[in-house]
Amino acid sequence: MKEDFLHYLWKFKKFSTLSLKTAQKEQLTIFRTGDYLGLSGPDFFNAQIKIDEQKWAGNVEIHLKSSDWYLHHHEKDIAYENVILHVVWEHDTEIFRENNSEIPVLILKDYVSKEIIANYNALVSVKSWIFCERQLNEIDDFVFKNWQERLFFERLERKSEFIFQLLEETNQDWETVLFCMLARNFGLNTNGNSFFQMSKSIPFSILRKESFEIENIEALLFGFCGLLDAEKEDVYFKDLKFRYFFLLHKYNLDRTYVDPVQFFKHRPDNFPTIRLSQLASLYCSYQNLFSKVIDLKSVKDVYKLFSVVTSPYWQNHYQFDKESTKKSKALSKSFLDLLIINTIIPIQFTYSNIMGLAIAENLIDFMNDVASEKNAIIEKFASFGVKSKNAFESQTLLELKNEYCNQKACLKCAIGLELLKND
Known part of the structure; x- marks a missing residue:
């Protein structure tokens, strides 16, 4: 069990929300789980809940164990004083604010179905190349295509960071x-x-x-x-x-x-x-x-x-x-295809963003006409039934492997989230 799985469960309410009770036996109602910003401080900001008859607005902190609060030294950090709920998988100790009031605790494992835990364990089980290699063919085509578009532009955004740096160094000389x-x-x-x-x-x-x-x-x-x-x-x-x-x-x-x-x-x-x-x-x-x-x-x-x-x-x-x-x-055409992928499209993307031009669809159409790259990653995906027909698809697969699969970021990946859904 990992903490990012608990983040996923809380963010998408992947647990039974009926008859929730805190570890202190108080009735709990969740109106808003809050915003996950990935910043320092509590995990979810601006959550809204009700405990018994009292409504609360504030932040939510998530841990595998309650005692992780002290392990991470949150008791010394003023940013955690406005935590209204501590969401944990196991509750092994009480947590108190500076004014000695106890922070309410939700023990998440009491409300998560066996099916979703089984799906999670199957997803992150021992892998040979990527976690979901045996399940890729189960993904709905609509979900996969939408995720590819997201991956394509995430890759371009990362490439544009290098171009922005060059622009700064050259006094905006394109x-x-x-x-x-x-x-x-x-x-x-x-x-x-x-x-x-x-x-x-x-x-x-x-x-x-x-x-x-x-x-x-x-x-x-x-x-x-x-x-x-x-x-x-x-x-x-x-x-x-x-x-x-x-x-x-x-x-x-x-x-x-x-x-x-x-x-x-x-x-x-x-x-x-x-x-x-x-x-x-x-x-x-x-x-x-x-x-x-x-x-x-x-x-x-x-x-x-x-x-x-x-x-x-x-x-x-x-x-x-x-x-x-x-x-x-x-x-050669193969060399020029590489220039399109690594120079022309990133330059056009960055310039259009700066100028406020909407050319996203044009870039996808452009890349759909460029031959797919050929390398070990593309060939490996093909062996699992995910074949790349053009450079748009090969670029998305490279982004998927390098930025999600290699980072074990299944719970940030549309494919991983799809596989976690209950039957």
Whole structure:
């Protein structure tokens, strides 16, 4: 038995409310259970009850045992002086206020059905991956779909926190924020942090001024990522290195430390050299990319806007000094789908919230047309009969697993609450 289960029982009145009596044998009537705010102090605020003929308005504290009151040192906290009811599973000691009046106690286990306890025990029994893996197929489709929408926007709200932080750091410069987001996601998991550090080291105003020559953009991106530190015989390498040091001097830039980029375990098309050249090409193609990203309405629009290739040198190279078969090296659809999920949709969501625009349905429609992600979590859900048909569904499943299942927050999850209902 856990305290959050008692919170659930009290909040939703999942117990027999007829003929309630306190531990002191007084008749108890509940008009309002109160608000659970998850803050310090009593668990439920502004509850309304009647004990015998006396009405009370105040707060409710919930514990597994009455003695937990002293274990948590509530007797020393003035915030608990206005507790009007102590709700417990087991009553093992009386609790008194500072004025020596006894706090009424409701022993909850006397009024909870065996069925709901059995449902709870079944839900939180020993698991192999998630608690409800054998019961997922029992969930009503309407409940599940509504919960997915909630999960989708909870995930976007968490992602938007990072964007708000960037906006604060960049003095509300959306173009700079977009560049930082794109750089991080062009680097994927392995080089994302290095690319992000690089993007924050180069003033975007300078990038915009130099965007008419892709070699200058590449010189800045490659240079700040440490890819021009060595000595090579390659003519293009020498040209980029010369441009890099010229631009450092021209704009009085300080070289900042960036985590070394990695080639190991990457397919050649994901090498940092290729991704940086594609990023440079993108910013040489558009002067005001942010306004175009905000206006994107479909996957096809994204594919069209981001139809960039590497600079000529990288069409027959993956690394300096090593020539390869010529290939245009455009951004793949699977890569662009990741940009939609991790950059474009979060940027649109955050911007629309700030501007007071209602685009929730548009974002869902957008994500419904993006291919589902493929990873171990999505595959595991599929093995339990919950298959992901698109990115909207895969994003919700990732949110469900990471923020609810992994946190054992079944009693905050619509699926867990549905499974707890009595037959």
